[in-house]
Amino acid sequence: MASAWQIQAITTSLEGSSVERTLSQLGSGTLNEEFWAKVKLAAGADEVALALGLLTSVKVLVVIGDTGIWYRKTSGALVEKHYAEPINVETSDAGLTVTTLYLGNDSSAEVDVTVIAYE
Numbered sequence: 001m002a003s004a005w006q007i008q009a010i011t012t013s014l015e016g017s018s019v020e021r022t023l024s025q026l027g028s029g030t031l032n033e034e035f036w037a038k039v040k041l042a043a044g045a046d047e048v049a050l051a052l053g054l055l056t057s058v059k060v061l062v063v064i065g066d067t068g069i070w071y072r073k074t075s076g077a078l079v080e081k082h083y084a085e086p087i088n089v090e091t092s093d094a095g096l097t098v099t100t101l102y103l104g105n106d107s108s109a110e111v112d113v114t115v116i117a118y119e
Helices: none
Strands: 004-012 020-028 034-041 048-051 058-064 069-072 087-096 100-105 111-118
Touching: 034 048, 034 100, 069 111, 100 111
Parallel strands: none
Antiparallel strands: 004 020, 034 111, 048 100, 058 087, 058 111, 069 100
């Protein structure tokens, strides 16, 4: 019997805006391993490598940041940036083949970034 999971991320601005953004993803299979990290990214940081521990086939990836925060799943200036302003969620039943994230900060201030991954 296959198990199922659902990730729901809801963000609400607390400073002058009532806009709520919701992202919900469904998937199947069992989530066995978890990775969690909170890192400080300096202003203008570019491709700071963050290894995802022993994870090799990530089914759920959550990056929580702020204005200007982005990540890439592979290194390189030509690789697409995924922005986490303030949150980005990716899911894959087959598993994302990522073992390291490359984080960046396009803003002029240091920002705390939280990365959560499940396999």
